[in-house]
Amino acid sequence: MKILVCISKTPDTTAKIAFTDNNTKFDAGSVQWIINPNDEYYALVRAIELKEADSSTIVHLVTVGGADTDAIIRKALALGGDEAIRINTECADSFSIAAQIAAVAKEGNYDLIFTGKETIDYNGSAVGGMLAELLDLPYVSLATKFELNGNAATVTREIEGGEEICEVSLPVVVSCNKGMAEQRIPNMRGIMAARTKPLKVVEPAAVEPLTSISEFSLPPAKTGVKLIDADNVAELARLLKEEAKVI
Amino acid sequence: MVLVFIDIAEDGSVKKTALEALSYGAALAKQLNVAAEGLVLAPVTEDLSALGQYGVTKIHQVKNEALQHFDAQSYAKVCAAVAEQTGATVLIFSHNTSGKAIAPRVAARMKAGLVAGAVALPETSNGFIVKKSVFSGKAFADVSVLTTVKIISINPNSFKVEGDANGSAEIVDADIAVDAPLIKTISTSKQSGEVPLAEAEIVVSGGRGMKGPENWGILEDLASSLHAALACSRPVADAHWRPHNEHVGQTGGAIAPNLYIAVGISGAIQHLAGVNRSKVIVVINKDPEAPFFKAADYGIVGDLFDVVPKLTEAIKQL
Ligand SMILES: Cc1cc2nc3c(=O)[nH]c(=O)nc-3n(C[C@H](O)[C@H](O)[C@H](O)COP(=O)(O)OP(=O)(O)OC[C@H]3O[C@@H](n4cnc5c(N)ncnc54)[C@H](O)[C@@H]3O)c2cc1C
Numbered sequence: 351m352k353i354l355v356c357i358s359k360t361p362d363t364t365a366k367i368a369f370t371d372n373n374t375k376f377d378a379g380s381v382q383w384i385i386n387p388n389d390e391y392y393a394l395v396r397a398i399e400l401k402e403a404d405s406s407t408i409v410h411l412v413t414v415g416g417a418d419t420d421a422i423i424r425k426a427l428a429l430g431g432d433e434a435i436r437i438n439t440e441c442a443d444s445f446s447i448a449a450q451i452a453a454v455a456k457e458g459n460y461d462l463i464f465t466g467k468e469t470i471d472y473n474g475s476a477v478g479g480m481l482a483e484l485l486d487l488p489y490v491s492l493a494t495k496f497e498l499n500g501n502a503a504t505v506t507r508e509i510e511g512g513e514e515i516c517e518v519s520l521p522v523v524v525s526c527n528k529g530m531a532e533q534r535i536p537n538m539r540g541i542m543a544a545r546t547k548p549l550k551v552v553e554p555a556a557v558e559p560l561t562s563i564s565e566f567s568l569p570p571a572k573t574g575v576k577l578i579d580a581d582n583v584a585e586l587a588r589l590l591k592e593e594a595k596v597i
Numbered sequence: 598m599v600l601v602f603i604d605i606a607e608d609g610s611v612k613k614t615a616l617e618a619l620s621y622g623a624a625l626a627k628q629l630n631v632a633a634e635g636l637v638l639a640p641v642t643e644d645l646s647a648l649g650q651y652g653v654t655k656i657h658q659v660k661n662e663a664l665q666h667f668d669a670q671s672y673a674k675v676c677a678a679v680a681e682q683t684g685a686t687v688l689i690f691s692h693n694t695s696g697k698a699i700a701p702r703v704a705a706r707m708k709a710g711l712v713a714g715a716v717a718l719p720e721t722s723n724g725f726i727v728k729k730s731v732f733s734g735k736a737f738a739d740v741s742v743l744t745t746v747k748i749i750s751i752n753p754n755s756f757k758v759e760g761d762a763n764g765s766a767e768i769v770d771a772d773i774a775v776d777a778p779l780i781k782t783i784s785t786s787k788q789s790g791e792v793p794l795a796e797a798e799i800v801v802s803g804g805r806g807m808k809g810p811e812n813w814g815i816l817e818d819l820a821s822s823l824h825a826a827l828a829c830s831r832p833v834a835d836a837h838w839r840p841h842n843e844h845v846g847q848t849g850g851a852i853a854p855n856l857y858i859a860v861g862i863s864g865a866i867q868h869l870a871g872v873n874r875s876k877v878i879v880v881i882n883k884d885p886e887a888p889f890f891k892a893a894d895y896g897i898v899g900d901l902f903d904v905v906p907k908l909t910e911a912i913k914q915l
């Protein structure tokens with residue numbers, strides 16, 4: 351069994367969101383970067399669990415990004431995985447990221463490709479589906495449970511207001527959602543081991559993006575909270591109906 | 598032509614998010630001076646021609662056994678084939694669980710630029726620029742689509758359903774070959790009677806201040822008085838007080854209801870990320886310093902066990 355886990359880097363969840371260059375670029379100034387939580391907690395940890403259940407399983411990590419992504423991919427390797435591949439190019443759009451990963455995936459002959467359910471900075475929930483299409487593989491999105499049975503998998507995925515259980519033969523692309531696995535804290539042994547695990551840097555394929563970001567903006571700030579006395583709860587109900595008109 | 602994917606629920610009914618997509622597609626078609634048409638793949642129990650009221654003139658329906666159960670791969674293939682056959686230049690999806698599975702596949706298949714999670718109609722006076730939510734609701738990005746065919750998936754609850762009761766759409770059977778799905782659906786389960794969280798106009802959400810799962814009755818009562826869906830903070834889902842699908846925030850679901858009532862939630866930045874697109878936020882917390890009050894429109898500083906039942910009563914009295 352050969353598994354590929356797609357790892358992206360995102361600003362720390364508490365990072366201040368601000369923009370520079372006439373609001374065309376994210377202000378990375380003092381921002382701490384982390385592994386996208388959906389990729390780490392759900393995709394990567396589930397892949398590691400599958401390797402723990404069957405030691406012949408090989409787990410590769412892949413990321414699209416410049417050299418500044420290396421620290422993140424080492425952090426991911428500290429949690430587990432055998433080797434990492436960094437495709438050396440800045441991210442342009444979801445399609446170009448998917449096309450870059452597809453090129454690596456085709457060469458690696460993976461049985462299973464995990465992505466996170468979405469990046470917490472771009473919120474596309476798109477790279478996994480695009481990758482599946484480019485590889486002409488089935489795609490299970492927003493998976494909350496994943497069990498292997500031989501050359502097939504039973505996967506539970508989120509649907510509106512419920513869940514669906516389906517069966518699919520490998521190879522398959524799966525986007526991983528809360529429920530797949532639980533967050534792990536890397537230990538000293540993992541961190542030491544990660545230093546010597548192979549991190550291959552490959553040059554990108556020629557791909558043209560299909561979209562580009564022209565400008566960022568921030569939502570208008572709230573004007574301030576209207577406090578209602580705890581002894582006068584009925585006033586809140588009245589305000590919601592007559593002033594805010596939401597009930 | 599603007600082609601709208603009409604998402605059908607497991608019971609054959611048209612999803613509310615599909616009506617939003619139809620309204621959006623019709624408004625965009627008007628802006629571009631072209632027609633808006635719909636596409637239905639799953640088995641339906643409703644009268645489709647009535648969807649004309651949302652502004653579509655024609656609905657392409659593909660009837661095929663192989664489309665009985667949702668499969669992103671076969672659905673995407675059919676969407677792309679219909680789009681090509683009909684010469685659609687813009688495809689509209691909802692950014693819901695189905696849209697997230699199909700739209701990216703169609704985009705990659707047609708090499709068409711995708712804006713996933715749009716919150717407004719495109720700006721088309723100079724190029725084709727669509728505003729989308731980024732940084733988990735903390736910012737917006739204007740995304741330029743550089744290809745001839747454009748694909749937009751719209752965030753649930755960000756576009757108003759608008760119809761004119763007189764409209765009627767022509768239904769045409771689309772003759773498209775369909776592959777047998779490689780994914781076999783075993784079962785689907787829905788929390789019956791409940792409002793799906795992503796589609797809900799009102800959401801009542803509980804945090805660690807609720808003290809334990811046994812206390813959720815008061816939130817359920819409040820939610821049912823408002824026909825609201827339930828949500829929760831991450832520690833609540835992590836402790837298994839509530840199911841994972843109710844977890845909202847940076848690592849859970851992102852929602853944008855008209856009204857979000859946060860009960861016993863401190864308002865950590867990761868929680869706010871998933872809910873700050875809500876139109877009106879009400880916070881009930883005993884700590885006046887709770888950060889959530891800064892992001893709220895209305896607030897009550899008080900003991901939730903006292904305030905919540907009173908609020909439910911007051912709402913019933915309205
Ligand atoms: C990478 C990362 C991702 C995260 N993702 C998420 C996410 O997606 N969603 C999320 O929610 N969190 C997330 N978190 C966790 C987040 O930082 C907070 O820890 C969490 O939101 C706190 O949950 P809470 O508000 O329920 O609990 P607490 O912070 O403990 O707050 C409980 C609140 O209840 C109030 N309270 C207590 N008793 C009463 C009473 N009787 N009456 C009224 N009020 C009362 C208290 O004053 C307090 O404000 C994430 C954290 C990290 C690091």
Ligand SMILES: Nc1ncnc2c1ncn2[C@@H]1O[C@H](COP(=O)(O)O)[C@@H](O)[C@H]1O
Nearest residue numbers: 356358414465466468469474475476477
């Ligand atoms: N630059 C990247 N490198 C590797 N994987 C990525 C990258 N960007 C996104 N992904 C993967 O695709 C998933 C969905 O991303 P998105 O479509 O941006 O929401 C993420 O959770 C990652 O698993």
